[in-house]
Amino acid sequence: MIPVIFEIGPLPVNSFGLMMACAFLSGIYLLANSFELEGIDPKISERFIFVAALSGLFGARLWFLIENYSLIDDNLFAAFFSSAGFVFYGGFLFATLCTYLLCLYHKIPFSRFCDAVGPTMALGYAIGRVGCQLSGDGDYGKVTDSIWGISYSTGVVPTPEGISVYPTPVFESIFACVITLILVKVEKSHAWRAVPWRRFGLYLLLISVERFLVEYIRVEQRYAYGLSSAQYVSALLMFSGLCMIVLKRVRS
Known part of the structure; x- marks a missing residue:
């Protein structure tokens, strides 16, 4: 693991932050192209990426702290701005709300924005998971002795020495690139x-x-039917996505 890539004087440049910057820059380029295809002014893509990035990080961290409230001690500020612990769906929901408001401001149909932003979100997710892998921030999977196992003993949230786990950030990054x-x-x-x-x-x-x-x-708290909270949200979004594809096709 490489939690810190390099240092500029006393300031460490951590791998997760660097990957977020890469996702931000690549997102501006990709979203500008998608906006142009959609008939939206590509010059405002930077504004949308900036709002989505900030609101997404805020929502992702907030969701993580809600799920792991026991990690919050007397210093709420330090807990909130820690570099470890983000939940994608929290960021997704909060960024959706904020970009919806931005669409209203720019008088852009929200459907056109959503159709245009898909590739950018998938690429950002892929790059973000590279940051998770490099930093070892706790997003890894269950213990395994298979050839896929990786030790995160030097990560931000380390595994015990000699213990290998599934490198789920690697799997997710590959899948997100394909998407x-x-x-x-x-x-x-x-x-x-x-x-x-x-x-x-x-x-x-x-x-x-x-x-x-x-x-x-992945190592997550399980609820009814042995599913995690992310799986319940996934099932809901899966159904929503399928309805959008099928129902819109029938109507057209």
């Missing part, structure tokens, strides 16, 4: 672009299936 390629391909299809919400529905379906499956090998 990005699929969405970029679909983005150029007139049949998919002609119907609002279908491309965003495909994004929801693919990313939620990926997360639902990976959760089986």
Whole structure:
């Protein structure tokens, strides 16, 4: 693990923060292209990426602290701004709300924005998971003695020495890259672009299936039917995405 990439004087540059910066810059480029295809002014893509990034990180951290409230001690500020512990769906929901308000401000139909943003979100997720892997921030999976096992003993949230676990950030990053390629391909299809919400529905379906499956090998608190909270959210988004694809196709 490489929690800190390098230092500038007394300031450490951690791997997760660096990957977030890479996701931010690549997101600006990719979203500008998607906006142009969608007929939205590409110059405002930076504004949307900035709002989505800040609100997404806030929501992801807030969800993590709600799920792990026992980690909050007397210093709430330090707990909130720790570099370890983010939940994707918390960031997704909060960023959705904030970008919806930004769409209202710019008078952009929310359906057009959502259809355009899918590839950017998938790529950002892929890069973000690289940051999780490099920092070893606790997003790894269950203990395993298989060839896939990796030790995170030097990570931000270390595993015990000599213990190997599933490197779920690696799996998720690979899956998210594949999803990005699929969405970029679909983005150029007139049949998919002609119907609002279908491309965003495909994004929801693919990313939620990926997360639902990976959760089986992650260390998470389980609830009814042995499912984690992320799997319940995944199932809801899976159903929503499928409805967007099927119902919009029928109506068209």
